[in-house]
Amino acid sequence: MSILMRYRFPSLVLLALVLAALLLPALPASAQSTKDRLTDLQDQVKLLTDMVQRLQSTVDSKFGLVQHLVEQSTDNVNQMRSAVDAMQQKLNAQSESSGGKLDSVSGQVQSLNDSVDELKSRIAKLDKQMQDIQSQLQNLQSQPASGGGAGGGNTGGQQQPQPGQPLGGDATQQPAAPQAPPLQETYQSGLRDYNAAHYDPASSEFGDVIHYYPHDDLAGNSQFYLGEIAYKQQKYKDAIKAYNQVLENFSGSPKAPAAQLHKGNALIQLNQKDAGIHELRSLIQRYPQSPEASQARSKLNAMGVRIAPR
Numbered sequence: 001m002s003i004l005m006r007y008r009f010p011s012l013v014l015l016a017l018v019l020a021a022l023l024l025p026a027l028p029a030s031a032q033s034t035k036d037r038l039t040d041l042q043d044q045v046k047l048l049t050d051m052v053q054r055l056q057s058t059v060d061s062k063f064g065l066v067q068h069l070v071e072q073s074t075d076n077v078n079q080m081r082s083a084v085d086a087m088q089q090k091l092n093a094q095s096e097s098s099g100g101k102l103d104s105v106s107g108q109v110q111s112l113n114d115s116v117d118e119l120k121s122r123i124a125k126l127d128k129q130m131q132d133i134q135s136q137l138q139n140l141q142s143q144p145a146s147g148g149g150a151g152g153g154n155t156g157g158q159q160q161p162q163p164g165q166p167l168g169g170d171a172t173q174q175p176a177a178p179q180a181p182p183l184q185e186t187y188q189s190g191l192r193d194y195n196a197a198h199y200d201p202a203s204s205e206f207g208d209v210i211h212y213y214p215h216d217d218l219a220g221n222s223q224f225y226l227g228e229i230a231y232k233q234q235k236y237k238d239a240i241k242a243y244n245q246v247l248e249n250f251s252g253s254p255k256a257p258a259a260q261l262h263k264g265n266a267l268i269q270l271n272q273k274d275a276g277i278h279e280l281r282s283l284i285q286r287y288p289q290s291p292e293a294s295q296a297r298s299k300l301n302a303m304g305v306r307i308a309p310r
Contacts, residue, residue, distance in 0.1 A: 109291060113258070114195055117221060125184045180212035187218045190225070199229045220250030224259050236266040257283060257292035264296065277305055 190205030206222035213219050227242030243263040246255055253259075264279030280296040284307060287293050300307050 109295070114191065117191060122188065125188065128184060181208055183209065183213050183216060183218060187222065190222065194225055194229065197232075199233065203229055217250075217253065220246055220253030221255055223250060224253070224255035227259060227262065231262055231266060234269075236269050239263075239266045257287040257290045260286070261292040261296055265299070277303075281307065281309065 186205050187209050190202045190209065193199075193202035193205065203226060206225050209216070209222040210219045210226075223242060223246050227239045227246065230236070230239035230242055240263055243259040243266070246253060246259040247263075250256065260279055260283040264276045264283065267273075267276035267279060277300065280300055283290075283296045284293045297307055
């Protein structure tokens with residue numbers, strides 16, 4: 001509009017000059033040359049006026065076109081902004097859904113691992129029972145037939161001492177020292193209680209495995225499940241301590257990758273995001289081909305975090 005006003009003011013001035021020239025009285029013959037000049041000036045003013053009008057019409061047309069383009073561009077920008085907002089909402093919903101699915105898959109994988117551990121325990125128990133049966137059969141086959149030897153039997157009705165039994169009967173027996181609970185049965189019982197969400201007896205049984213068999217592989221598994229119990233009870237600090245015991249004392253345990261994965265998740269639950277991300281990245285670096293490393297990558301992607309630090 002400022003452009004239009006710029007052209008309208010000169011046109012008004014020129015029109016005023018034209019009117020002034022028309023209202024001038026007739027000049028004497030001696031001023032004929034001046035009159036001719038005024039006539040020429042009027043013609044030029046008229047020509048300029050026509051040019052200004054045409055220019056003004058062109059400017060009005062161009063301005064209308066520019067205004068239409070600006071309005072169209074504004075509409076396009078608004079539509080693009082709406083599309084970007086909708087896409088952002090969709091991405092946020094997908095991220096939340098992916099996070100829930102990841103937790104569900106992680107729980108299913110852990111349940112599968114627990115079932116495999118329980119199956120291994122049962123197989124180990126059956127193997128031990130088979131070994132005991134074979135040992136008993138060998139002992140029976142190695143014993144002499146009953147009724148053999150001089151005298152036709154045992155003299156005096158006395159029983160022969162068994163291997164490892166002291167002579168002199170019960171009077172010379174020493175009190176037996178308290179024995180450790182059987183490893184396989186205790187661990188398997190703890191695993192059953194854990195899967196049934198009976199966390200107090202499971203914690204006690206896993207604790208017995210760690211106490212009486214600290215160097216056995218099942219001790220590392222038991223330590224891991226103590227962390228899992230604390231995690232399920234939302235005692236994240238206690239869970240982190242248990243996972244650290246697995247990573248420090250049982251670094252070769254097959255539960256070590258899962259312990260580091262769940263430690264990272266526990267740190268994130270405690271709003272220690274940087275420490276949790278560090279643990280997940282360390283897991284990927286230490287066990288790159290493990291299923292837990294794949295879960296850690298999915299977790300970092302769902303959080304919008306780079307897998308490798310810059």
